[in-house]
Amino acid sequence: MENAKKSYDVIIIGGGPAGIATAITLSSQGISHCIVEAKVEPTRKLGEAIPPNAKPLLKKLGIQHLLEDKQHIAYYGNKSCWGNNQIEQKEFIKGIHGQGYLLDRLYFEKQLRNQVLHSCTQCLFGYKLKKVISTDKGVTVIIENDSENKTLSAKYIVDATGRKATVSKQLGGIKQNLDNQFAIVINASLSVPISHQIIVEATKNGWWYMAPQETKELSLMFFTEQTMLRDKTQYADFLLKELEHTLHISEYTTRAQLNFEGLKIMPAGTSKLDRPFGENWIAVGDAAITFDPISSYGITSALASGYYAGHALISAIDNKSDAMLAYNYLLDSAFQIYMEKLHTQYSLESRWENSKYWITKHKVLVNS
Ligand SMILES: Cc1cc2nc3c(=O)[nH]c(=O)nc-3n(C[C@H](O)[C@H](O)[C@H](O)COP(=O)(O)OP(=O)(O)OC[C@H]3O[C@@H](n4cnc5c(N)ncnc54)[C@H](O)[C@@H]3O)c2cc1C
Incomplete structure (x- = not known):
């Protein structure tokens, strides 16, 4: 059993869109970091529609070219039967960023992984987080695969584990479900x-x-x-x-x-951590907030939060103490806008006054 101790500025747990976007951002500023991902190879995940307003973000991350691959196709919006019996095309194209994309999601995950494989990111694929301990100097992290444990240490840890929010929960974060x-x-x-x-x-x-x-x-x-x-x-x-x-x-x-x-x-509902950061941790993507899939926000928000959390970490390492608070503010503001849009979306449907699903949905959204 190997037990080599490695030290970084940042350890990222989870190699989905949020974890990779964080790694790309840290790489751009030469911050030493390591990404730990449970799966040896990327797996197919649910969710494939990328709205056009994701394009400026991908540009900021320097990965806009990934969408131009022929595996992904130009996409102009969903067809939707919602609020009445007609089916309508919901056009993306009316926005200023043109068309969106329908991703080959497995291929996209592979493309994202390739971005970090060919960078200064230290990649540990096939390792799962076992334990994280908060210390005076940061965190000690124990990861495992089938044959060994490794102990790593860092000033900060990023929770990019998706819905489970494993890191945040171990360090005291509480996930609040807004619906079931x-x-x-x-x-x-x-x-x-x-x-x-x-x-x-x-x-x-x-x-x-x-x-x-x-x-x-x-x-x-x-x-x-x-x-x-x-x-x-x-x-x-x-x-x-x-x-x-x-x-x-x-x-x-x-x-x-x-x-x-x-x-x-x-x-597949909305949930949110009570706070997206602590003394030596920060949560990104689904670990911080999960979005109702009707919004098609998940992938774009995962990439965005990785980008902004990466910058918050760069500032925090540079002893700028309000960096995490600014990240919190950003996430809270985005969440409020999302909740307003979600409320509008579900309010459009009123055909089934006695349905338990729609009554609960409307009640939850009015009260939150
Ligand atoms: C039914 C459904 C439909 C959806 N449809 C859409 C859609 O149309 N459009 C859209 O934009 N979004 C959609 N989403 C949401 C979208 O897929 C997610 O928001 C997005 O994948 C979040 O990215 P992430 O990086 O935060 O998490 P994930 O993609 O979940 O990545 C987390 C990574 O962490 C790894 N991991 C977890 N635990 C550990 C551990 N302990 N140690 C090491 N690694 C670990 C996992 O293997 C995984 O690779 C949908 C979601 C669901 C459930």
Whole structure:
């Protein structure tokens, strides 16, 4: 068992968009850092739509060229049936930044990883955080893989572990859930190819998100309240009934082969840490705030928070004491804007006055 002690200015736990954006920012200023990622190779994650307003941010990070790869396609907005029975195209193009992108998400994660592999970032892929201990000088971090433990130390640690917020929780942060929205996710195969168009459709018990993956593959997600999901054995029947209630998505799914064996359930609501930083830690991406997927904010916000947290760390290392407070202010302001937009979005749907899902949703958003 190796137990070599390595010391850095910053240790980043998690190599998703938020962790990589932090590493890119630290690299640009020559701050010594290391990124620890549990997965040896990138895995496919959910979420593929990048809105046009992400482009200036990618430019700041110096990674705008990643979107120009032919694996990602120009995207002009979702089709949506929400608030009435019609399906409407929600155009991105009206904004000043032109079109967005529909990502090949696995390929994007690989591209991001390549950015740090060819930089001054020390990469430890295949290692998982075991423990983090706060010390007078910063943090001591124990990481592990199948065959060894390593002990690292740093002035600061970045929590980029995604929804789990593992680092922040170990160092006293508390994750507050604003709702109990969950996603049920299945894949489906089609016999004929369909266009790369995301369709969103509200129903009585929640809403559907249909995203074509490859020409004949579909990713189908149903977003609903946790209380609707008590009996695991009935999830498949529940989904089939919910599909029957759709006016538009069912046009595709009646011709598709639904793969219930790979069905997954995951939290997919809004949550926020009580504070995104402590004496020697800072949280980025989903670890700090998770966004309702209706907003398509997740990837862009993960990249943005990594960028701004990276700059806060650079200032903090330079003994500028208010850097973390400024980061907190930025995140809080962005969160308030998001909550207002979320409220507007859900207020548009009023077709099911007696639905438990929509009553709860409206109540939560009015009270928060
Ligand atoms: C159902 C669903 C649909 C979504 N749809 C969209 C969408 O359309 N558009 C959009 O923009 N966003 C969407 N999102 C959200 C988006 O995918 C996330 O916001 C984004 O991936 C967050 O990036 P991150 O880097 O913070 O976290 P992640 O991408 O989750 O990365 C965290 C990384 O940390 C690693 N890790 C975790 N724990 C440890 C540990 N203990 N030690 C070492 N490594 C660790 C993980 O392996 C992972 O690679 C969706 C999310 C869900 C759940």
